Amino acid sequence: MKIAMRLAVALSAATFLTACSGGESSENDTTDDKAEAFDRDPYPSTYTPYPSGAVLLQNATVYDGVGNVFENYDVLLEGGNIAGLGEDLDAGDDVEVIDASGKFVTPGIIDNHSHLGVYPSPGVSAHQDGNEISGPVTAEVWAEHGVWPQDPGFTRALAGGVTSMQILPGSANLFGGRGVTLKNVLSRTVQGMKFPDAPYTLKMACGENPKRVYGYGGGRFPGGAPYSRMGNVAGYRNSWIEAKAYREKWDAWEADGGDMPTRNLELDTLSGVLDGDILVHMHCYRADEMAQVIDMSEEFGYEVTSFHHAVESYKIADLLAEKNICSSMWADWWGFKMEAYDGIRENIPLVHHAGACAIVHSDSDIGIQRLNQEAAKALADGRRAGIEISDADAWTWLSANPAKSLGIFDQTGSLEIGKDADVVLWNGDPFSSYSNAERVYIDGALMFDLEQPDFTPVTDFELGQPGEGDLK
Amino acid sequence: MIFKFAAIAAFTSLAVSSALAQNLAIQNATLFDGETVREDATLVIRDGTVVAWADADQLPSGLETIDAEGAWVTPGIFSAFSQVGIVEVGAEDSTNDTSAGQSAFGAALDLSDGFNPRATSIDITRIEGVTRMAVAPSLGASLFGGQGFIATTTGEPGSVIERRAFTFINLGEGGASVSGGSRPAAWATLRAAFGDARAFPTRYLAHSEGDALGRMDAEAFTRAARGDQLMLIAVSRESDIREVISLKKTMSNLQIVLVGAQEGWMAAEELAEANIPVIIDPYDNLPSSFAQLGATQQNAARLIEAGVTTAFAHLDSSSHQARLVLQSAGNAVGSGVDHTDALRAITSVPAEIFGIDGAGRLTAGGLGDLVIWDGDPLEVASAPVRIFIDGVEQSLESRQTKLRDRYLAVDESERPMAYKR
Numbered sequence: 001m002k003i004a005m006r007l008a009v010a011l012s013a014a015t016f017l018t019a020c021s022g023g024e025s026s027e028n029d030t031t032d033d034k035a036e037a038f039d040r041d042p043y044p045s046t047y048t049p050y051p052s053g054a055v056l057l058q059n060a061t062v063y064d065g066v067g068n069v070f071e072n073y074d075v076l077l078e079g080g081n082i083a084g085l086g087e088d089l090d091a092g093d094d095v096e097v098i099d100a101s102g103k104f105v106t107p108g109i110i111d112n113h114s115h116l117g118v119y120p121s122p123g124v125s126a127h128q129d130g131n132e133i134s135g136p137v138t139a140e141v142w143a144e145h146g147v148w149p150q151d152p153g154f155t156r157a158l159a160g161g162v163t164s165m166q167i168l169p170g171s172a173n174l175f176g177g178r179g180v181t182l183k184n185v186l187s188r189t190v191q192g193m194k195f196p197d198a199p200y201t202l203k204m205a206c207g208e209n210p211k212r213v214y215g216y217g218g219g220r221f222p223g224g225a226p227y228s229r230m231g232n233v234a235g236y237r238n239s240w241i242e243a244k245a246y247r248e249k250w251d252a253w254e255a256d257g258g259d260m261p262t263r264n265l266e267l268d269t270l271s272g273v274l275d276g277d278i279l280v281h282m283h284c285y286r287a288d289e290m291a292q293v294i295d296m297s298e299e300f301g302y303e304v305t306s307f308h309h310a311v312e313s314y315k316i317a318d319l320l321a322e323k324n325i326c327s328s329m330w331a332d333w334w335g336f337k338m339e340a341y342d343g344i345r346e347n348i349p350l351v352h353h354a355g356a357c358a359i360v361h362s363d364s365d366i367g368i369q370r371l372n373q374e375a376a377k378a379l380a381d382g383r384r385a386g387i388e389i390s391d392a393d394a395w396t397w398l399s400a401n402p403a404k405s406l407g408i409f410d411q412t413g414s415l416e417i418g419k420d421a422d423v424v425l426w427n428g429d430p431f432s433s434y435s436n437a438e439r440v441y442i443d444g445a446l447m448f449d450l451e452q453p454d455f456t457p458v459t460d461f462e463l464g465q466p467g468e469g470d471l472k
Numbered sequence: 473m474i475f476k477f478a479a480i481a482a483f484t485s486l487a488v489s490s491a492l493a494q495n496l497a498i499q500n501a502t503l504f505d506g507e508t509v510r511e512d513a514t515l516v517i518r519d520g521t522v523v524a525w526a527d528a529d530q531l532p533s534g535l536e537t538i539d540a541e542g543a544w545v546t547p548g549i550f551s552a553f554s555q556v557g558i559v560e561v562g563a564e565d566s567t568n569d570t571s572a573g574q575s576a577f578g579a580a581l582d583l584s585d586g587f588n589p590r591a592t593s594i595d596i597t598r599i600e601g602v603t604r605m606a607v608a609p610s611l612g613a614s615l616f617g618g619q620g621f622i623a624t625t626t627g628e629p630g631s632v633i634e635r636r637a638f639t640f641i642n643l644g645e646g647g648a649s650v651s652g653g654s655r656p657a658a659w660a661t662l663r664a665a666f667g668d669a670r671a672f673p674t675r676y677l678a679h680s681e682g683d684a685l686g687r688m689d690a691e692a693f694t695r696a697a698r699g700d701q702l703m704l705i706a707v708s709r710e711s712d713i714r715e716v717i718s719l720k721k722t723m724s725n726l727q728i729v730l731v732g733a734q735e736g737w738m739a740a741e742e743l744a745e746a747n748i749p750v751i752i753d754p755y756d757n758l759p760s761s762f763a764q765l766g767a768t769q770q771n772a773a774r775l776i777e778a779g780v781t782t783a784f785a786h787l788d789s790s791s792h793q794a795r796l797v798l799q800s801a802g803n804a805v806g807s808g809v810d811h812t813d814a815l816r817a818i819t820s821v822p823a824e825i826f827g828i829d830g831a832g833r834l835t836a837g838g839l840g841d842l843v844i845w846d847g848d849p850l851e852v853a854s855a856p857v858r859i860f861i862d863g864v865e866q867s868l869e870s871r872q873t874k875l876r877d878r879y880l881a882v883d884e885s886e887r888p889m890a891y892k893r
Contacts, residue, residue, distance in 0.1 A: 121758045121759045121760050122759050122760060122761050122762055122765075123760055123761060124762070152759055153758060156757060156758060208563070314876075315879055315882075318882060332793070332796075333789075333792075333793070334596075334792055334872070335560075335561060335562060335592075335791075335792040336561075336562035336563060336789065336791075336792060337561060337562060337563035337564070338561050338563065338564060342875055343872070344872045344873075344875050344876045344879075345872065345876070346876045346880075350876075350879065350880070365758055365760075366758070366788055369755075369757075370803065373799065373803075373852045376853050377799075377852045377853070379853070380853035380855070381855075384846075384855060385876060385880060386880070431852075431853060432851060432852075433799060433802025433803055433805065433806060433852050434802060434806045434850075434851075436806055461759070462759065462765070465759070465765045465766075466710070466738065466765045466766035467759075467765060467766035467767065467768055470766070470768050470770065471768060471769075471770055472757045472767075472768050472769060472770075
């Protein structure tokens with residue numbers, strides 16, 4: 001009975017949303033001729049928000065995610081959106097009122113660097129779906145085709161207040177493939193998790209990994225290109241040259257007609273970058289390499305949205321600010337390889353202080369569970385070094401900036417009226433080690449409740465196993 | 473009061489030899505002494521050792537006094553499991569002495585031979601409050617990883633305080649993969665190794681090979697196999713843990729400590745009964761492998777509740793991030809562990825497990841390892857403001873703080889950044 005009802009609700013919601021997004025995409029069709037040539041969204045999102053009633057979180061300390069903090073504030077979630085924000089909001093009829101005094105309300109955390117699903121738990125050999133290591137250029141692969149939606153890691157991230165995330169291919173390749181942005185709502189299918197209308201992204205990688213995997217790989221010497229950082233850059237440039245030629249072929253076909261060019265999945269992705277439709281997220285540790293990549297992006301006319309890991313961003317924070325490129329960073333990882341040797345604990349605050357876009361990312365199924373603490377460490381380390389950043393500003397590292405880097409800031413990433421109600425109620429200061437996410441709402445629907453075991457999701461994998469349904 | 477001054481005299485005569493050890497009194501501390509927390513406490517350190525409690529108005533003369541103004545003071549943090557100082561850059565094999573897959577030796581590997589007190593990770597670890605550490609081979613490298621040691625984090629020559637402090641054994645999934653491909657193979661190897669070590673040297677009079685161990689490895693394993701040395705066993709799954717408990721029942725003199733023990737809570741009462749301590753990472757809550765399907769952050773609270781001697785370590789990147797044990801402990805508090813128990817789990821409990829007298833506590837006779845904090849030590853936002861090891865004040869600088877100071881303000885108007893330091 002319950003199943004039937006859930007299906008019915010999901011179906012009606014799906015119809016509603018399809019109607020909405022249908023309108024949008026037909027609008028796109030008229031402005032983008034290429035959309036007619038082939039379907040650019042062949043694996044569309046089927047995510048629909050779960051049913052929710054109106055909820056008033058009352059009397060909380062609220063970080064709105066765009067730099068403001070409000071004491072004794074109320075946040076109203078209604079119709080899946082942020083419907084009200086203010087002091088002493090009226091709770092209408094049928095509004096569930098939650099006393100949040102002494103508690104904190106923030107936008108949901110967005111991790112723009114996760115491998116959940118593609119490197120899931122358990123980390124057995126059959127689950128290594130995050131890197132198409134077969135060649136240095138695999139822009140043709142899409143992370144969503146490797147995501148296992150039963151990864152228990154999604155549930156742990158949810159308990160850590162993560163409401164959306166980008167799943168990226170790994171960093172073995174120069175071009176690793178497309179990333180996918182998900183709502184952290186478990187589904188039977190990946191499509192059921194895909195963030196509606198989020199742009200595609202492209203994972204690229206600098207430095208040690210590509211040259212180690214290909215140059216020194218396969219037990220041969222040398223393994224093949226790239227063998228050096230020189231080879232890395234030549235590899236990217238050759239691909240961009242091909243992508244430009246491919247794009248010109250399509251442009252000519254659109255202008256003049258004739259035989260439709262043969263499609264190439266790899267170059268579809270790269271030309272999507274050149275068109276500005278696909279956002280580049282590039283694994284790059286060293287400052288000098290980031291500067292090279294910036295020149296390369298200007299050589300070929302595309303933009304880097306965010307450098308990832310970026311442990312040396314502090315050395316060129318001025319350049320990153322000038323070029324408007326984000327840095328997705330850890331608070332304190334360092335030393336596990338040479339390009340991570342100069343990691344410092346003040347990287348994030350130094351980048352922020354220079355006026356560049358700072359993002360706290362995880363790249364870890366453990367780290368994703370406490371990104372708020374990672375921000376807290378960086379914030380405190382910055383202050384000790386004399387860099388004054390407010391708690392409220394620091395929250396931009398966790399929600400707004402990652403949302404911008406994924407092209408979803410219009411929908412989520414801050415507590416502003418009309419945005420998706422992706423909201424976390426924390427049982428204490430979220431910058432404390434002792435605080436936990438008490439309630440997590442996604443599009444207004446309660447998806448996690450620390451106090452109610454029924455609101456702790458259990459993946460298929462964990463059913464019938466030791467610890468099923470345990471507090472994790 | 474008479475007792476206290478008598479105690480001071482007694483400990484003065486046992487002074488440690490460090491010439492630089494300061495005589496100091498810390499007043500108005502929120503003092504965690506390794507066991508309990510006391511407000512407005514006073515602490516006296518003489519010649520590198522805690523001499524006694526003293527009231528603020530009755531301090532011995534000739535002491536430097538520090539007014540903590542209510543700040544937290546704790547024993548130096550004791551890292552119960554790390555690879556600090558035996559690897560500089562993880563992925564650069566030439567700098568990495570944490571494992572030796574190609575070596576003919578296993579139990580005989582003495583990790584202290586690879587310790588470099590000048591490794592950058594030592595300063596970086598110390599300035600977060602860690603003053604002593606157990607250094608072990610990396611998890612999963614081989615069935616017999618070798619002999620671990622205990623060191624301070626002064627970064628000075630001679631900072632290894634106990635070589636060959638424990639034998640490290642990797643059982644469960646990890647052990648299976650390195651000893652032929654199955655758990656039975658790992659256990660067969662381990663049992664054979666016990667036979668070899670317990671029959672050493674007789675079995676080796678005619679041949680250099682035993683059933684499992686060569687002569688050198690057998691000799692190295694002898695102390696642990698006879699119960700004269702700690703044996704750290706890395707194990708995760710409940711059934712594997714119960715096998716270890718059975719082993720201890722058949723050889724009751726073994727001094728076994730479990731590392732990892734993600735499913736330890738499922739055998740908590742038996743672990744307590746068998747008197748087997750555990751070193752766990754409170755973060756572990758994912759079924760990262762089939763050996764830890766029951767992993768939960770409740771592990772720490774449940775083990776402590778059952779009376780298991782429980783120390784915390786940061787097992788994920790324990791070479792460069794051993795310092796994060798404080799954050800791990802704070803998270804344990806967030807998952808139900810009592811704050812004082814969490815502090816014990818990173819100070820007095822590991823010191824007790826490794827048998828380092830006086831470490832991890834600031835009661836009379838305790839070592840002068842202490843940290844003055846700018847906040848609650850288990851909060852991620854807190855940091856040490858002063859650190860002493862054996863009564864000697866330590867630098868708060870590291871290669872990382874130098875990089876930070878260089879780049880706090882970028883200015884290339886006169887000369888390149890490389891001239892700024």
